[in-house]
Amino acid sequence: MKEAKPGWRELPFGAVPYKSSLEYHTGDWGVERPEFDLEKCTRCTLCHFYCPEGAISFDAGHPEVDLRYCKGCGICANECPAGAIRMVRKG
Amino acid sequence: MSKAITLKEAVKKPDLLASGHRLCAGCAEPIIARLVLKASRGAIIATTATGCLEVATTIFPYSAWRIPWIHTAFENAAATASGIEAAWRAMRRKGRGPLARYETLDIVAFAGDGGTYDIGLQALSGALERGHDFTYVLLDNEAYMNTGIQRSGGTPYCAWTTTSPAGTVIPGKREWKKPIDEIVIAHETPYVATVSPAYPLDLMQKAARAFETEGPAFIHAISPCCRGWRFPSNKTIEVARLAVETCFFPLYECRVEDGRPIYKLSPPSLAIAKRPERKKPVEEYLRIQGRFRHLFRPERREGLIERIQRWVDRRWEMLLEKADL
Numbered sequence: 001m002k003e004a005k006p007g008w009r010e011l012p013f014g015a016v017p018y019k020s021s022l023e024y025h026t027g028d029w030g031v032e033r034p035e036f037d038l039e040k041c042t043r044c045t046l047c048h049f050y051c052p053e054g055a056i057s058f059d060a061g062h063p064e065v066d067l068r069y070c071k072g073c074g075i076c077a078n079e080c081p082a083g084a085i086r087m088v089r090k091g
Numbered sequence: 092m093s094k095a096i097t098l099k100e101a102v103k104k105p106d107l108l109a110s111g112h113r114l115c116a117g118c119a120e121p122i123i124a125r126l127v128l129k130a131s132r133g134a135i136i137a138t139t140a141t142g143c144l145e146v147a148t149t150i151f152p153y154s155a156w157r158i159p160w161i162h163t164a165f166e167n168a169a170a171t172a173s174g175i176e177a178a179w180r181a182m183r184r185k186g187r188g189p190l191a192r193y194e195t196l197d198i199v200a201f202a203g204d205g206g207t208y209d210i211g212l213q214a215l216s217g218a219l220e221r222g223h224d225f226t227y228v229l230l231d232n233e234a235y236m237n238t239g240i241q242r243s244g245g246t247p248y249c250a251w252t253t254t255s256p257a258g259t260v261i262p263g264k265r266e267w268k269k270p271i272d273e274i275v276i277a278h279e280t281p282y283v284a285t286v287s288p289a290y291p292l293d294l295m296q297k298a299a300r301a302f303e304t305e306g307p308a309f310i311h312a313i314s315p316c317c318r319g320w321r322f323p324s325n326k327t328i329e330v331a332r333l334a335v336e337t338c339f340f341p342l343y344e345c346r347v348e349d350g351r352p353i354y355k356l357s358p359p360s361l362a363i364a365k366r367p368e369r370k371k372p373v374e375e376y377l378r379i380q381g382r383f384r385h386l387f388r389p390e391r392r393e394g395l396i397e398r399i400q401r402w403v404d405r406r407w408e409m410l411l412e413k414a415d416l
Contacts, residue, residue: 020109022111026110030116052118053121068110069110069111071117072116
């Protein structure tokens with residue numbers, strides 16, 4: 001064992017993901033998108049917590065969907081206690 | 092105990108699991124992961140065993156994790172979490188190293204049912220025995236969904252999977268679901284809880300308690316899978332709620348005090364315990380899922396449904412006894 005081997009400091013990194021998935025838009029997966037009836041909406045925020053994509057935000061004080069990521073699963077429309085969300089065709 | 096979590100406050104907290112991950116539409120796993128991460132106290136490191144959550148959130152070169160995240164093989168999520176904790180303690184002791192400045196560090200391991208019930212059980216058991224301070228989140232979708240719906244130790248009785256096919260002779264899986272919570276509680280784990288994504292506040296509160304617990308904490312989350320359980324993608328939360336309402340998957344917490352497990356039912360299940368007429372028949376839970384379709388079509392298999400109901404009733408009664416109700 002004469003040959004000098006590199007220590008861990010010299011070894012290259014393994015496969016490290018270096019981009020955020022935010023750059024990958026999954027919005028074109030689904031055919032439907034939620035439409036909010038802001039009159040009926042009680043701002044209970046449940047749709048934000050039930051959204052698998054984290055695509056529904058309340059930053060503006062009312063629900064807003066980020067269509068770049070919404071896959072159109074329909075959970076929000078199915079669970080809205082006020083019946084304020086309905087799924088419509090994208091586009 | 093830190094400030095109580097409310098939906099109003101939690102909605103303002105940024106998601107630590109970013110959008111753009113490639114889990115199926117209607118998957119429950121990112122819902123659970125987002126809610127757990129929302130309950131973190133500050134500095135947090137995650138590790139995930141092989142499974143849907145891992146492969147779909149970290150497809151090269153993209154990563155959906157906004158926190159330090161470590162890749163793990165299938166069997167050793169708990170061992171990796173132990174290593175993170177040991178490294179953090181060593182850096183604190185020596186006063187140098189990148190983790191030395193964190194007074195508290197939330198370490199969370201996400202694993203599926205395959206990585207917990209079957210492949211990762213020895214690593215989990217070892218980590219619980221050594222008493223490392225970490226939180227283990229079991230995302231139980233009741234089969235190996237990532238590789239194409241093969242049965243696991245967590246698959247319930249009579250469920251169809253590709254390796255337990257339902258036919259005229261064999262009615263799907265012939266074994267019962269492994270009682271993983273009791274296995275973990277038997278390790279005298281300081282904090283064990285079951286959660287359902289249908290109750291987000293309950294989930295976040297339990298995750299916060301798990302992070303605050305000194306020593307290992309175990310969270311068992313039911314994670315309905317629309318592809319593997321065969322239901323429409325918008326029914327995920329409905330199924331997760333029915334699992335609780337039928338007592339197929341009751342919600343409770345268990346703390347070990349003086350070596351004795353103290354069970355406490357959570358509000359959704361406590362309401363059923365107080366008013367048993369609210370308990371729904373398990374048939375409602377089975378009927379909504381295509382993986383149990385052979386119990387109803389072409390003809391109704393009353394005997395099997397009855398058997399599942401008896402199993403649910405027995406386990407529910409045992410839980411009530413343990414919770415002193």
